Amino acid sequence: MSSTASSIASPAPPRAVPFAACFGLALAAVTVMLLVQHWTNTGRTLLDTDDAMRLVQMRDWLAGQGWFDPRQHRIAVPYESHWSRLIDAPLAGLYLVLHQFAGQTPAERLMRAVWPLLWIAPALGAMCAIAWRCGSRPAALMALLIAVAAVPGYQQFMPGRIDHHNVQLALALGVVASTLWSDRRDAFAAAAGALSALSLAIGFETLPYLALCGAALALRFVCDRDRAGALRAYAIALAVAATALLFVSVGPQHWLRSLCDAIAVNSVASIVAACALLAGAAALAPQSRALRLGAVLFAGGAAIAVVALTEPRCLAGPYALVDPAIRPVWLTHVRENQPLSRVIVENPLTAAGLFAFPAFAVLVTLALLREKARRADFAFLVADGVFLLATATTVGVIRAYSFAVWLGMPLVAVAAVQVLKRFGLRNLVARALLVLFMTPLAASSLAIAVVAAAGFEDTKSFARPERRHCFDSASYRSLAALPPGLVLADVSYGPFILAHTPHTVVSAPYHRLSDGILVAHRAFALPPQQARAEIERSGARYLALCGPQVPDGLDTTAEAASLWRALQDGVRFDWLEPVGNDAFKIFRVQSRSLSQAPMPAR
Numbered sequence: 373m374s375s376t377a378s379s380i381a382s383p384a385p386p387r388a389v390p391f392a393a394c395f396g397l398a399l400a401a402v403t404v405m406l407l408v409q410h411w412t413n414t415g416r417t418l419l420d421t422d423d424a425m426r427l428v429q430m431r432d433w434l435a436g437q438g439w440f441d442p443r444q445h446r447i448a449v450p451y452e453s454h455w456s457r458l459i460d461a462p463l464a465g466l467y468l469v470l471h472q473f474a475g476q477t478p479a480e481r482l483m484r485a486v487w488p489l490l491w492i493a494p495a496l497g498a499m500c501a502i503a504w505r506c507g508s509r510p511a512a513l514m515a516l517l518i519a520v521a522a523v524p525g526y527q528q529f530m531p532g533r534i535d536h537h538n539v540q541l542a543l544a545l546g547v548v549a550s551t552l553w554s555d556r557r558d559a560f561a562a563a564a565g566a567l568s569a570l571s572l573a574i575g576f577e578t579l580p581y582l583a584l585c586g587a588a589l590a591l592r593f594v595c596d597r598d599r600a601g602a603l604r605a606y607a608i609a610l611a612v613a614a615t616a617l618l619f620v621s622v623g624p625q626h627w628l629r630s631l632c633d634a635i636a637v638n639s640v641a642s643i644v645a646a647c648a649l650l651a652g653a654a655a656l657a658p659q660s661r662a663l664r665l666g667a668v669l670f671a672g673g674a675a676i677a678v679v680a681l682t683e684p685r686c687l688a689g690p691y692a693l694v695d696p697a698i699r700p701v702w703l704t705h706v707r708e709n710q711p712l713s714r715v716i717v718e719n720p721l722t723a724a725g726l727f728a729f730p731a732f733a734v735l736v737t738l739a740l741l742r743e744k745a746r747r748a749d750f751a752f753l754v755a756d757g758v759f760l761l762a763t764a765t766t767v768g769v770i771r772a773y774s775f776a777v778w779l780g781m782p783l784v785a786v787a788a789v790q791v792l793k794r795f796g797l798r799n800l801v802a803r804a805l806l807v808l809f810m811t812p813l814a815a816s817s818l819a820i821a822v823v824a825a826a827g828f829e830d831t832k833s834f835a836r837p838e839r840r841h842c843f844d845s846a847s848y849r850s851l852a853a854l855p856p857g858l859v860l861a862d863v864s865y866g867p868f869i870l871a872h873t874p875h876t877v878v879s880a881p882y883h884r885l886s887d888g889i890l891v892a893h894r895a896f897a898l899p900p901q902q903a904r905a906e907i908e909r910s911g912a913r914y915l916a917l918c919g920p921q922v923p924d925g926l927d928t929t930a931e932a933a934s935l936w937r938a939l940q941d942g943v944r945f946d947w948l949e950p951v952g953n954d955a956f957k958i959f960r961v962q963s964r965s966l967s968q969a970p971m972p973a974r
Contacts, residue, residue, distance in 0.1 A: 391509065398516040399496060402526065403489050410531045414485050417843050421881050422535035424867035427480065429453065430460045430467070430534075440623025446876040447866070448858055448911070449888040454634040456574045456621055459536050463487060485531035491538045492529050495778065498545035503782035505552040505751045507789055514807065515785035521811035524725065525777035536574050541774055543571040544578040548758050548779065551585040552751040554602045561589060561602035565609030569643075573617035573635045576690045580765060581758050581775065586610070588754045590650060590668045597657050597664065604654035611647035614640050630683035633690040633883070638682035646675035695886035701893040702863060703883065705924040708771035715770060720828040721820050726773050728819030729812040730763045733780030736787040759783060777812055784810050839919025847918065847955030848872035854951060854958070857913030861956075863892050865918065878910055896936040897923045903935035904947060907961060915939075915948060915959040 418424040428446075433439070442453045466487060471479040496519055503515035519525075528538040550564035568582040586606065593603040618627075618640045630638035653667035676687070685692040694703065703709065716723040737756050746752045759779035765772035788810050792803060808814055841847055842865065851859070852873035859875045866880030866888075878895075879888030894906045896917070907915065917939060922931050931937055938945075939957060952958030 414532045419532040421867045424871040426534045428870045430463045488529045488533040488538050491542045495542040498549040501549035503785045507786035510789045511786045514788045521813045523813045524816050558601045558605040561606040562609040565606040566613045569613035594664045600654040600657040607647035607651040611644045614643045632686035632692045642675045642678040645678050646671045694883045698886045698889045701925040712767045719830040721830050724819035724823040725816040729815040730776040732815045842918035850952040850954050859914045860912035861916040899933045900935045916956045918956045
């Protein structure tokens, strides 16, 4: 047979399935799964205090409140939100589009369901880009498979989550991916700078990861003079974008005000100073490595010096200006701010579910670092560094859990490809089982089963299911039907009262609202006569309480003597008139000294 005939008879090699098709299938699977699982819940509740407050803030803006006016006028204590309008605007745009086809309530529900799902695609794409850069196309495909079974990692993307955390997670992943690919094109470094600025303008939660990426680009320039172009592109993009976003986010009357928890002149001045020095060093690109290192260190020192000169307290972190009085009665009890050690003691099953996959990914990372080639790979080292930082942050504050999961998945994907090659697994079922075993869902499920089998159980309800009904939208109907007035309730209910009723509130769970938090705590935690004086000073018209959750920070003796305990036990007071007893116990305050004026700041 001739060679021509032979070539005709030979079957053509199978064509690889386009990555875009695989990505689309994975995205569709995750989206459908989340919609099926959580759609009903979007009609029952607003999920979280931040989701409720974000809805209120968006409504206020649509109703005419100024772009540069961050105040919440229905909170009695003067309160300026530290949240960015950069989230309100697209939420409002999505709502207005949906409102063309549905009434306000269904349009808001659709908006709350669709918004978080929109951010899965950029998060998933960035995660796959990290895996591709660290382990080529097979690793990116493996990352898609792992992500489909990453159920614990989609907490911030559940339908109904309209706060800023899903946006920040997607942006942080984009910064990491852009940093990793910046050795291919300088444009990726510029993208890392611009995305970093956008993330910081939305909130400071991602600052550690963004800073590490910037430091990695600077240190790569120190080691390799030829990488000056990428550093220059990054520095210019970050400085220009941060400056522009300052003017977009902050009104002219506040351009000179320093803040620790939101974008302001001090943080932008620090960024611009460091970026100007980095861009200058990259433009000069001295031959001496020592000179390059000195220039980079000087830029970092300049950034710290600017913060110290403008508002030195901010060196202690975003909570530096918080009133310390609210820590024992609220801040230390916020679930997402708790350290992993406390969760392990009080909720070992929850801790096992949270930390199982990050811990597994740490072991995988250490195993991969045994390879000399990977220890010399800039992209792999950066991916490892950011992931390990997220895991360490999770140990200190469990709110970083989602970052650890998403940054760990691409590294586990790289390891999975290696395991498949090493054992030569070709059977599809065997390969699928191996990959399934390496997913966040499997890791969390296995860890919980092991801890439960060992006899441990959650001793303190982490999710507080005993008061879950207090956050149901239907639970606020009786309160909404009352004439508008100032409501004094647990701080956690403040945003829901604002979202579901026409009332104003004394407090809400935000660190800038220390006066309101303290008043709400004292009103329920003090003995009845002292509590009455506090309530009268607040000017509250209604008192509302729900569920058996004891006010935070009380010992057994103080709890037994408190007004909260008396009301829970059904004790009647002539100055509190019961006006509702459904999900909420509602009392109208009867007092000669009652004033409807807003409560003065302390």
